[in-house]
Amino acid sequence: xxxxxxxxxxxxxxxxxxxxxxxxxxxxxxxxxxxxxxxxxxxxxxxxxxxxxxxxxxxxxxxxxxxxxxxxxxxxxxxxxxxxxxxxxxxxxxxxxxxxxxxxxxxxxxxxxxxxxxxxxxxxxxxxxxxxxxxxxxxxx
Amino acid sequence: xxxxxxxxxxxxxxxxxxxxxxxxxxxxxxxxxxxxxxxxxxxxxxxxxxxxxxxxxxxxxxxxxxxxxxxxxxxxxxxxxxxxxxxxxxxxxxxxxxxxxxxxxxxxxxxxxxxxxxxxxxxxxxxxxxxxxxxxxxxxxxxxxxxxxxxxxxxxxxxxxxxxxxxxxxxxxxxxxxxxxxxxxxxxxxxxxxxxxxxxxxxxxxxxxxxxxxxxxxxxxxxxxxxxxxxxxxxxxxxxxxxxxxxxxxxxxxxxxxxxxxxxxxxxxxxxxxxxxxxxxxxxxxxxxxxxxxxxxxxxxxxxxxxxxxxxxxxxxxxxxxxxxxxxxxxxxxxxxxxxxxxxxxxxxxxxxxxxxxxxxxxxxxxxxxxxxxxxxxxxxxxxxxxxxxxxxxxxxxxxxxxxxxxxxxxxxxxxxxxxxxxxxxxxxxxxxxxxxxxxxxxxxxxxxxxxxxxxxxxxxxxxxxxxxxxxxxxxxxxxxxxxxxxxxxxxxxxxxxxxxxxxxxxxx
Numbered sequence: 001x002x003x004x005x006x007x008x009x010x011x012x013x014x015x016x017x018x019x020x021x022x023x024x025x026x027x028x029x030x031x032x033x034x035x036x037x038x039x040x041x042x043x044x045x046x047x048x049x050x051x052x053x054x055x056x057x058x059x060x061x062x063x064x065x066x067x068x069x070x071x072x073x074x075x076x077x078x079x080x081x082x083x084x085x086x087x088x089x090x091x092x093x094x095x096x097x098x099x100x101x102x103x104x105x106x107x108x109x110x111x112x113x114x115x116x117x118x119x120x121x122x123x124x125x126x127x128x129x130x131x132x133x134x135x136x137x138x139x140x141x
Numbered sequence: 142x143x144x145x146x147x148x149x150x151x152x153x154x155x156x157x158x159x160x161x162x163x164x165x166x167x168x169x170x171x172x173x174x175x176x177x178x179x180x181x182x183x184x185x186x187x188x189x190x191x192x193x194x195x196x197x198x199x200x201x202x203x204x205x206x207x208x209x210x211x212x213x214x215x216x217x218x219x220x221x222x223x224x225x226x227x228x229x230x231x232x233x234x235x236x237x238x239x240x241x242x243x244x245x246x247x248x249x250x251x252x253x254x255x256x257x258x259x260x261x262x263x264x265x266x267x268x269x270x271x272x273x274x275x276x277x278x279x280x281x282x283x284x285x286x287x288x289x290x291x292x293x294x295x296x297x298x299x300x301x302x303x304x305x306x307x308x309x310x311x312x313x314x315x316x317x318x319x320x321x322x323x324x325x326x327x328x329x330x331x332x333x334x335x336x337x338x339x340x341x342x343x344x345x346x347x348x349x350x351x352x353x354x355x356x357x358x359x360x361x362x363x364x365x366x367x368x369x370x371x372x373x374x375x376x377x378x379x380x381x382x383x384x385x386x387x388x389x390x391x392x393x394x395x396x397x398x399x400x401x402x403x404x405x406x407x408x409x410x411x412x413x414x415x416x417x418x419x420x421x422x423x424x425x426x427x428x429x430x431x432x433x434x435x436x437x438x439x440x441x442x443x444x445x446x447x448x449x450x451x452x453x454x455x456x457x458x459x460x461x462x463x464x465x466x467x468x469x470x471x472x473x474x475x476x477x478x479x480x481x482x483x484x485x486x487x488x489x490x491x492x493x494x495x496x497x498x499x500x501x502x503x504x505x506x507x508x509x510x511x512x513x514x515x516x517x518x519x520x521x522x523x524x525x526x527x528x529x530x531x532x533x534x535x536x537x538x539x540x541x542x543x544x545x546x547x548x549x550x551x552x553x554x555x556x557x558x559x560x561x562x563x564x565x566x567x568x569x570x571x572x573x574x575x576x577x578x579x580x581x582x583x584x585x586x587x588x589x590x591x592x593x594x595x596x597x598x599x600x601x602x603x604x605x606x607x608x609x610x611x612x613x614x615x616x617x618x619x620x621x622x623x624x625x626x627x628x629x630x631x632x633x634x635x636x637x638x639x640x641x642x643x644x645x646x647x648x649x650x
Contacts, residue, residue, distance in 0.1 A: 014413060051301050053324045057349025057430055059299050060393070064419070067412035079299055097257040098323045099302055102294045129342070133327035134263040 014068045018075070044076035052103045053096035053136065094130045095137045145176055146200050146207045154210075157581040158365040162195075162208040170211045170219055173198060178224040183495035183508075184615075185585070186594045187221060187228050188608040189235035191266040194218045195608075196228075197583065197594060199495075204513060208583060208596070213241055220246035227494045227615055238329075240265040250278065253322035264330050282308040282316045294323045317621050332607040337363060337437055337568060340604040344595065345433050347609055353379075353386040354588030355609065356435035358595040361516065362607075363437040366582030366599050368571040374562040375439035376517050381452075381555045382422070382431045382440075383586075384548045388459070389418040390589040391541045391548075398538060399470065402479035410466050417455055424451040439565035449556060456549055467542050480534040484623050488532060494615045497591025499540040504532035510587035522554050544589075569602075579605065588612060 049062055062079060065072040072078070095103060130136045149172060151165030163169070173196065176182040185197035185206065193212045199205065211218050220243035222229035232243040233252030240262030242249070254261075255277075261269035279289075287310050294302035302323040308316040328347055332340045344359035345352045357379055364371060371379075396411025419429040425448035426434045434441055470476060486496075491504040501508055509526040511519040527543030529536040570580060584595040591612025598605045 049299050050295055051299075051324065053326055055346045055349040055352070056301055057352070057432070059301065060350055060430070062299050063393070064412075064416060067416050068409055069413070069416050094326065096324050096326055097259070098253075098255045098325055099294065101257065102302070102323065106295045129346070130326050130328075130331065133331050134258050134260055135325050135327035135330070 015071045015074070016069055044078070047077065047079050049079055050103055050106060052099040053094045053130075097135055097137055100137050144200060144203050144205055145181065146198070146203075146205045149173060149207070149209055151209075154581065156366075156579060157208065157583070158368065160206040160208065160583055162210060162581065164193075164210045164212065167211065167219055169209065170221075173209045174219070174221050174224055176200075177221065177228075180493065183492075184221075184225065184227050185495065185592075186596070186608065186610040187231040187235070188596065188610070189239040189241050189264075190606055191239060191264070194235060194241060195596070196221065197596070206514075206583075206585070216240060217242045217244045219244055222246050222248070225493075227618065230618065231614065238262065238264045240269065253325045255320075255322055263327065264333075277320065279306050279318050279320075280316065284310065284315060286310045287315060319617055319621060321617065329607060329609065332604050335604050336602060337599070337604065340597075340607060341436055342433060344607070344609060345435075348611065349430055349432070350390055351386065351588040351590060351593065351611075352430050352432045353382045353435055354586050354593050355595075356433065357383060358584040358586040358588075358593045359597070359607070359609070360435050360437045361584030361586060362582040362595045362597040363568070363584075363599065364582070365584065366580040366597060367437075367568065369438055369566050369568060371439055371517075371566055372563045373518075374443075374560060375564045375566075377555050377559050378440050378444055378564065379435050380518050380522075381444075381552060382426060382434050384551050384555070385418055385422045385425075386431065387589040388545060388548050388552075389415050389422070391545050392418060395466075395470075395538060395541055395545075398480070398534065399476060402476050404473060404476045407466060407470060407476075410462065414459055414463065414466075417458055421448075421451040421455040424448055436565070438568040439563070441565075443564050444559075452552060452556065456552060459545075459549055463545060470538070470542075477535065480538060481531075483534045486532045486619050486623055488530065490619055490622060491532070494619055496615045496619055497587075497612045498589065498616075499537045499544070499591075500616050500619065501591065502526065502528045502540045503537035505530045508592070510585050510592040514585050514592075516586065518555070518558075521558070522551055524551050591616065 049059075051059060064070065066079070146161075149163050149165055149169045151163040151169050154162040154164060165173075173182070177184055177198065180201075182198040182200055185199055187194065187196045189195075192214060193210055195208050195210045197206065197208050218241060220228075220232060222232045222243060223245045229246070229248050230252050232246055233248060233250060235241050236243065236249065237251045237254035256272065256274055259271050261272050287308050290307040290309060291304065292307065293304040296302065304320040304323070306316075306318045306320070307314050308318075328343050332343055335343065341356060341359055341363075345356040347355050360371075360379075363369070392411045392415040396408040396415070399405075399407035399411070422431050423429045425444050426442055427445065428434065486500065486504045488505040490496075491501050491506045495501075495508075496504075496506065497508060497510075505528060507526060507528045510516070511524070512526050524547045525543075527540050527547070529539055570578070579598060579600050581596070581598045584597075586593050586595075593612055594610040595607065597607045
């Protein structure tokens with residue numbers, strides 16, 4: 001049964017090519033970024049994501065990065081679970097005061113973990129709409 | 142014969158719409174508590190203000206909805222939770238946020254306030270100094286050979302925070318207690334005094350997976366308060382957004398539940414359907430989650446040019462693949478072994494707590510705000526509400542499967558009835574604008590997780606007070622009493638019992 005069903009559901013790969021085709025790849029800036037990241041990060045990157053006050057929209061879209069269309073792991077990028085070794089952590093959205101201590105403790109336990117990432121600008125901008133609240137820390141750590 | 146709700150003594154508030162609000166005394170509050178404890182009414186919400194507490198209730202038989210208010214000048218009110226346990230956490234939240242104490246409550250520990258805010262009772266008229274740090278007393282468990290397993294707030298995987306305290310003897314869990322509120326952002330505090338457009342944005346950012354439902358419930362409350370007539374095209378497009386959101390979440394969650402039961406092909410295939418739904422939403426409304434699409438008065442963006450085609454393609458693909466996935470789910474014995482008879486929630490508890498969505502309908506509670514409140518346009522659309530009795534994970538999956546099928550039909554009907562016209566009404570009070578006139582409204586909307594309540598009081602063009610009650614408030618407590626006998630050998634990890642396989646509820650904001 002599973003076989004027949006999976007055959008029915010199977011089709012040509014849905015996975016899409018990475019954004020920005022040949023033109024961008026040949027640009028000097030792309031080469032600089034690529035070489036820099038290869039030097040500091042190597043060929044793979046483990047990311048540990050902690051929800052410290054997001055609306056959960058971020059989590060949904062991070063999950064989506066692993067679906068058949070985007071398949072982030074083929075680029076050596078992997079969102080890791082707790083027990084796995086990791087090199088980078090990314091917080092989501094504004095950081096609530098209730099989560100701050102837990103987040104800091106989590107970072108300390110994973111000494112050497114680098115914080116931040118591409119989504120930092122988004123985190124800062126959403127943090128701005130919640131910054132006035134008694135329950136949200138004013139700055140990201 | 143006047144119904145029991147109409148018999149609550151007190152002053153009817155004229156500017157509260159669409160359901161009545163009565164300002165009562167302790168006597169009337171007691172009568173309402175009696176009706177809740179007797180099971181005649183369901184508690185829809187219980188929230189505070191600086192000097193009053195409100196409860197929203199629904200009569201089982203007549204379906205009437207009302208808000209009962211008790212002024213509490215002395216800072217106390219008779220506990221509802223003492224006799225009706227679903228109110229307990231809501232009362233504790235009122236205590237933490239407003240400093241109003243529920244007298245006679247068996248549980249006076251703080252809720253949401255974990256001691257990090259640097260202020261006590263942040264929404265009270267007079268905020269207090271931060272309380273001295275104390276340890277939180279988890280409920281005592283007695284017995285031999287018990288040990289505690291603390292889990293969270295930071296979890297494995299990309300999920301929301303929450304703390305779970307398991308007390309276990311070996312693999313037998315004697316008690317599970319939750320401590321939530323880690324992502325409490327004080328949204329209701331930020332809404333106080335905010336202009337309507339800013340408040341609408343905050344409402345839409347309360348929960349990303351239900352952003353359409355939150356925006357819709359807020360819009361309903363504002364429109365009720367200001368007596369705004371929403372144009373028909375906007376009403377239908379709102380329903381289209383709501384059904385797309387429901388589809389996307391059900392697809393994602395059905396896959397995730399199977400994944401937690403170690404059956405990943407369903408996860409991958411459902412992930413494709415979810416992605417297609419989000420892309421269709423993006424094509425139609427310019428945002429994958431349709432955030433800020435619904436605004437008070439109508440919708441922000443009309444259906445884009447290629448929208449109808451994108452939805453037709455989505456419907457065709459879902460109708461083609463989803464039945465096969467359902468068949469696969471139904472015919473995989475190893476998967477069934479993990480979902481059937483797992484995580485049984487007893488029907489009487491679901492009724493008592495008024496748990497909504499698939500949690501309620503999987504345990505025999507036939508309530509769906511789209512049907513029972515029948516807010517437009519659902520009164521004009523044909524759909525069925527799936528109700529199952531078994532109360533296990535399998536029943537909840539099947540409720541979702543049926544809801545996917547109904548949503549596909551609803552979307553088709555919506556597109557068929559979509560007429561041209563304006564999409565936005567002017568957001569201003571009907572009639573002569575008078576200075577300082579306060580208006581109040583209540584919105585009740587069926588989010589994918591259950592019914593969502595928003596209550597708002599508007600002063601001029603600003604929100605004076607707004608309360609948003611997520612369906613999870615009445616689902617989380619049930620997780621503590623879920624039948625755990627079956628879990629031991631069937632589930633990969635304790636945490637997945639909690640977070641994923643059983644309900645997939647929401648962290649409390």
